[in-house]
Amino acid sequence: MKKIVIYTDGACSGNPGPGGWGAVLLYGEHRKEISGAEKETTNQRMELTAVIEALKALKREGLDVTVYTDSAYIVNAFKENWIERWQQNGWKNSQKKEVANKDLWQELWHLMQKNRVKIEKVKGHAGDELNEYCDQLARNAILKLKQEK
Known part of the structure; x- marks a missing residue:
C-alpha cells in the first residue's frame, strides 16, 4: 500500500487579510512542495486550503495518507467528530448556525x-522541521502576492 505523508500550514497577514498556504507531500524519496495565496482571507481558510490543495495534488486514489497540521481547528473537526455532527445537522454547528467555511x-x-x-x-x-518549512512556504506566498500589487 502506498503511504503518503503530508505536512501543511496556513498563515495570514491580518485576520482577515492576505493569506498563504503551504504543503509538503512525501512519498518514499519523492518530495513535492506546493503553495499559494489569496488577497483577502482568514487563517482558518488558509489552513483548510493547504490540506485541500495537498489532497488534490495526489495523482492516485486508494492511498494511505497521513496529514500533519498545527491547526487545532482541523484536528478537532476529525478527532472530536465535529464534521460528522455538522453533516448530520445539515452543516449547522451546535448553535444552529451554518458552519464557518462550510464550502471548504x-x-x-x-x-x-x-x-x-x-x-x-x-x-x-x-x-518541527517540515511544519516550520510549510509555514515559510505560506509566508513566502503572502509576500509574493503583496509584491504583485
Whole structure:
C-alpha cells in the first residue's frame, strides 16, 4: 500500500487579510512542495486550503495518507467528530448556525473519501522541521502576492 505523508500550514497577514498556504507531500524519496495565496482571507481558510490543495495534488486514489497540521481547528473537526455532527445537522454547528467555511469543509470531506486519510496534530512553531518549512512556504506566498500589487 502506498503511504503518503503530508505536512501543511496556513498563515495570514491580518485576520482577515492576505493569506498563504503551504504543503509538503512525501512519498518514499519523492518530495513535492506546493503553495499559494489569496488577497483577502482568514487563517482558518488558509489552513483548510493547504490540506485541500495537498489532497488534490495526489495523482492516485486508494492511498494511505497521513496529514500533519498545527491547526487545532482541523484536528478537532476529525478527532472530536465535529464534521460528522455538522453533516448530520445539515452543516449547522451546535448553535444552529451554518458552519464557518462550510464550502471548504465540504470540499475537504469529499477529497478525503478518495483515500484513507488520517489527520494528526503537530505542535506549531515548536521546531518541527517540515511544519516550520510549510509555514515559510505560506509566508513566502503572502509576500509574493503583496509584491504583485
